Every structure is written in structure tokens, then in C-alpha cells.
Amino acid sequence: MSRLLITGASGYLGQRVAYFAQQTTIWDKVYSQTWRNPPTAGEHVACDLADQAQLEALLEQIQPTAIIHTAAVTPAMGPAMTDQALWAVNVQASATLARWAAQHQVRLVHVSSDAVWGGREAAYTESDVPAPIHPYGASKAAGEAVVAALDPQAAIARTSLLYGQNPLDPNTTMALAMLRGERHGVLFTDELRCPVFVEDVAQALIELAQKPSLYGIFHLVGPQILSRFELGQALLAWNGIDSTGLPAGTTTASGLRRPSRVVVDNRTTQSQLSTILRSIDDVTRR
Ligand SMILES: NC(=O)c1ccc[n+]([C@@H]2O[C@H](COP(=O)([O-])OP(=O)(O)OC[C@H]3O[C@@H](n4cnc5c(N)ncnc54)[C@H](OP(=O)(O)O)[C@@H]3O)[C@@H](O)[C@H]2O)c1
Incomplete structure (x- = not known):
């Protein structure tokens, strides 16, 4: 068994x-x-x-x-x-x-x-x-x-960075809270990842x-490189929410020590799997 x-x-x-x-x-x-x-x-x-x-x-x-x-x-x-x-x-x-x-x-x-x-x-x-x-x-x-x-x-x-709608991922929840002024902070434009x-x-x-x-x-990981801010915009749009006013900022200005540009190459892995690791454009266009 x-x-x-x-x-x-x-x-x-x-x-x-x-x-x-x-x-x-x-x-x-x-x-x-x-x-x-x-x-x-x-x-x-x-x-x-x-x-x-x-x-x-x-x-x-x-x-x-x-x-x-x-x-x-x-x-x-x-x-x-x-x-x-x-x-x-x-x-x-x-x-x-x-x-x-x-x-x-x-x-x-x-x-x-x-x-x-x-x-x-x-x-x-x-x-x-x-x-x-x-x-x-x-x-x-x-x-x-x-x-x-x-x-x-x-x-x-x-x-x-993982995202999805069922249930809603923490990145969308955070962007939504910032947009509504329920949470302080900004989404970084200089912190790049390959969300999936x-x-x-x-x-x-x-x-x-x-x-x-x-x-x-x-x-x-996904094949597309996005900043945290761009990810927030894309996820809000996917959920039918206007992201005008979403607060943006930089890690440099924040003074925080965080990994900035973490671009992960998935090509070798993708060539070995039949599951497609789609770009955010492909997923949200469904
Ligand atoms: N989310 C992302 O964007 C992201 C990005 C990169 C990598 N990852 C990796 O992906 C994996 C899943 O992440 P996630 O975001 O889905 O995590 P998550 O939502 O924070 O969930 C963590 C899970 O670990 C369990 N857990 C924590 N401490 C435990 C303990 N002492 N004993 C037993 N279970 C414990 C929790 O159980 P309870 O709910 O019962 O407490 C929960 O099921 C992790 O390995 C993480 O490093 C996630």
C-alpha cells in the first residue's frame, strides 16, 4: 500500500x-x-x-x-x-x-x-x-x-514568492491592506524575484x-522577473482591483538589509519536468 x-x-x-x-x-x-x-x-x-x-x-x-x-x-x-x-x-x-x-x-x-x-x-x-x-x-x-x-x-x-487565488496568497493580501491604508509600508521596486x-x-x-x-x-520558480511592487500590481489586477495608489519604495531608502535581486534560472529543472512552471502573464491571462 x-x-x-x-x-x-x-x-x-x-x-x-x-x-x-x-x-x-x-x-x-x-x-x-x-x-x-x-x-x-x-x-x-x-x-x-x-x-x-x-x-x-x-x-x-x-x-x-x-x-x-x-x-x-x-x-x-x-x-x-x-x-x-x-x-x-x-x-x-x-x-x-x-x-x-x-x-x-x-x-x-x-x-x-x-x-x-x-x-x-x-x-x-x-x-x-x-x-x-x-x-x-x-x-x-x-x-x-x-x-x-x-x-x-x-x-x-x-x-x-508563491501566489494564487484559492486561497488568496499573502502577497495579494498585503498589497490589498497597503492599498486600503490598513497596513503601513511600501512594496519595493528594487527587490526582484521570480514569483510562481x-x-x-x-x-x-x-x-x-x-x-x-x-x-x-x-x-x-516562474520564468518572469518582477519586483515586489510589480507583483503587487499584477496580483491586484488579476483579482479585479485597481492598484492606483499602491505605495512603492526601495530597500535602499528603507535601510533594510534584504536580498535585492534574486533571479532564479528554472530552465534545467523545466527541461526535466512535464509540469509547466508558468509565467505570471500566462497564469493571470486564463
Ligand atoms: N510562501 C512563499 O512565498 C515561499 C517562498 C519560498 C519558499 N517557500 C517554502 O515553501 C514551503 C511552504 O511555505 P508556506 O509559505 O506554505 O508556509 P506557511 O504557510 O508559513 O506554513 C508553514 C507550515 O509549516 C507548519 N509548521 C511550522 N512549524 C511547525 C512545527 N513546529 N511543527 C509542525 N509543523 C510546523 C505549519 O503548521 P501549522 O499551520 O499547523 O502551524 C504550516 O503547515 C516552506 O518550506 C518555505 O520555506 C515559501
């Missing part, structure tokens, strides 16, 4: 992975692990990933035959994103999953982030070595390193989970 374990199934990405995984007949059973919030699809299994013994007990109990590891401590957690939580979940739990997967010859797809880089003019390829500049990025880079070391057969999938439709990433992760011949690093 085939059993898929999705970690972080209540998260923005994990919800969509669980939804699509349940639509397929690939796995006999889909287990959705969460911590504080319930999942919207799959059979719920609760586990605090910061507790290694709890995680090991969960793995022994459900004996997954494949794992898609989306759970992470992310900036969405605000002040709860402590160094200790970053280490316990993004590094230690990833190591536990990778060790278990390698020992049991179970397929592991580990989700990582473009936050492993600090920004530069040239695009980053799958073979570029991580060089993070903040604690979250450092924890994701360390997570990648332990997974690659403990389970060299794992797929490590880096993604970028959450449903394309979810489908690509499911594809990777089925293809153990694909291992190492993969770039699940």
Missing part, C-alpha cells in the same frame, strides 16, 4: 499539495501533517516537528512510502520565528526526515527557498552554492545541506515525488 506524507499541509503551499495529491490515484493514502491548524485535505496527523521523538514516532506509525516536506518556520510566523524554532524545524526536522527516508528507501521531496541567496546581478542556477544573508535563509540553506548529506537520493525543490503560481509548484512537487530518478536540486 502506498502512503504519501505531506508535512505542513495547513500551510499556503502544503494545502494545495494535499488537495492535488488527494485528487490523484497515485497513493492509496494521503496523510496531512500539521501542527496548530487543521489541514483542508488528506487524513490529519498532528505533530510538532520541533519535537524529534514525536516526528520519529509519527514516521514509524504511518510508514510513508513517499514524503513531500513543505513544513517550515517561515517569516509568516512573525516574532515566533526565533533562531531556535528555525533550527529545530527547518534543519533538525529536515535531517530526521532525510535520515528516515534514506534508511527506509523512501522518496523524499524537500521544499526549499530562494532565500538561500543574498542577491546578485547574474541568475542563480541549480549548481550555485547558497549564500544567505538572514537567519531564515541560513536555516533553509542548512536544511538543504543536511538533506543532501543524509539522503543523496532526495529531491530538493527551491521555490520563490502555487498550483504549478504543488503539481511539480507531486511529479517529483513520483520520479525517484530525479534527485538533487530543482528550481520550481
Whole structure:
């Protein structure tokens, strides 16, 4: 009997992975692990990933035959994103999953982030070595390193700013709040990323989970480069909202130290997948 374990199934990405995984007949059973919030699809299994013994007990109990590891401590957690939580979940739990997967010859797809880089003019390829500049990025880079070391057969999938309508993504929600004056701040015109439709990433992760011949690093990002401000404009337009008055600014003026230009090349990954990682123009033109 085939059993898929999705970690972080209540998260923005994990919800969509669980939804699509349940639509397929690939796995006999889909287990959705969460911590504080319930999942919207799959059979719920609760586990605090910061507790290694709890995680090991969960793995022994459900004996997954494949794992898609989306759970992470992310900036969405605000002040709860402590160094200790970053280490316990993004590094230690990833190591536990990778060790278990390698020992049991179970397929592991580990989700990582473009936050492993600090920004530069040239695009980053799958073979570029991580060089993070903040604690979250450092924890994701360390997570990648332990997974690659403990389970060299794992797929490590880096993604970028995720967007979608069902449910509405955090970037649109933030732009909307700024536009309505409910939230202070600006959207940066000098912070560039390769945003990607959450449903394309979810489908690509499911594809990777089925293809153990694909291992190492993969770039699940969109092919279009947008600033945070341009992304805000595009997402508001997609949702039928006039973005006139959306506040713009620069990271330079803000004085914040953030990765500026993180352009991620997805061409090698795209050539290996049948799931198309679409541009925002293609997605929003539907
Ligand atoms: N969102 C983006 O734009 C983006 C960009 C690049 C990379 N990524 C990567 O994509 C993945 C998913 O991100 P996301 O934005 O979907 O995350 P998210 O919405 O912040 O959700 C995080 C998930 O991790 C779970 N989690 C956190 N701490 C946990 C703990 N101690 N024990 C068990 N579960 C825990 C949460 O469970 P509860 O809800 O139950 O607390 C939730 O399901 C992450 O690996 C992230 O690094 C995301």
C-alpha cells in the first residue's frame, strides 16, 4: 500500500499539495501533517516537528512510502520565528526526515527557498552554492545541506514568492491592506524575484515525488522577473482591483538589509519536468 506524507499541509503551499495529491490515484493514502491548524485535505496527523521523538514516532506509525516536506518556520510566523524554532524545524526536522527516508528507501521531496541567496546581478542556477544573508535563509540553506548529506537520493525543490487565488496568497493580501491604508509600508521596486503560481509548484512537487530518478536540486520558480511592487500590481489586477495608489519604495531608502535581486534560472529543472512552471502573464491571462 502506498502512503504519501505531506508535512505542513495547513500551510499556503502544503494545502494545495494535499488537495492535488488527494485528487490523484497515485497513493492509496494521503496523510496531512500539521501542527496548530487543521489541514483542508488528506487524513490529519498532528505533530510538532520541533519535537524529534514525536516526528520519529509519527514516521514509524504511518510508514510513508513517499514524503513531500513543505513544513517550515517561515517569516509568516512573525516574532515566533526565533533562531531556535528555525533550527529545530527547518534543519533538525529536515535531517530526521532525510535520515528516515534514506534508511527506509523512501522518496523524499524537500521544499526549499530562494532565500538561500543574498542577491546578485547574474541568475542563480541549480549548481550555485547558497549564500544567505538572514537567519531564515541560513536555516533553509542548512536544511538543504543536511538533506543532501543524509539522503543523496532526495529531491530538493527551491521555490520563490508563491501566489494564487484559492486561497488568496499573502502577497495579494498585503498589497490589498497597503492599498486600503490598513497596513503601513511600501512594496519595493528594487527587490526582484521570480514569483510562481502555487498550483504549478504543488503539481511539480507531486511529479517529483513520483520520479525517484530525479534527485538533487530543482528550481520550481516562474520564468518572469518582477519586483515586489510589480507583483503587487499584477496580483491586484488579476483579482479585479485597481492598484492606483499602491505605495512603492526601495530597500535602499528603507535601510533594510534584504536580498535585492534574486533571479532564479528554472530552465534545467523545466527541461526535466512535464509540469509547466508558468509565467505570471500566462497564469493571470486564463
Ligand atoms: N510562501 C512563499 O512565498 C515561499 C517562498 C519560498 C519558499 N517557500 C517554502 O515553501 C514551503 C511552504 O511555505 P508556506 O509559505 O506554505 O508556509 P506557511 O504557510 O508559513 O506554513 C508553514 C507550515 O509549516 C507548519 N509548521 C511550522 N512549524 C511547525 C512545527 N513546529 N511543527 C509542525 N509543523 C510546523 C505549519 O503548521 P501549522 O499551520 O499547523 O502551524 C504550516 O503547515 C516552506 O518550506 C518555505 O520555506 C515559501
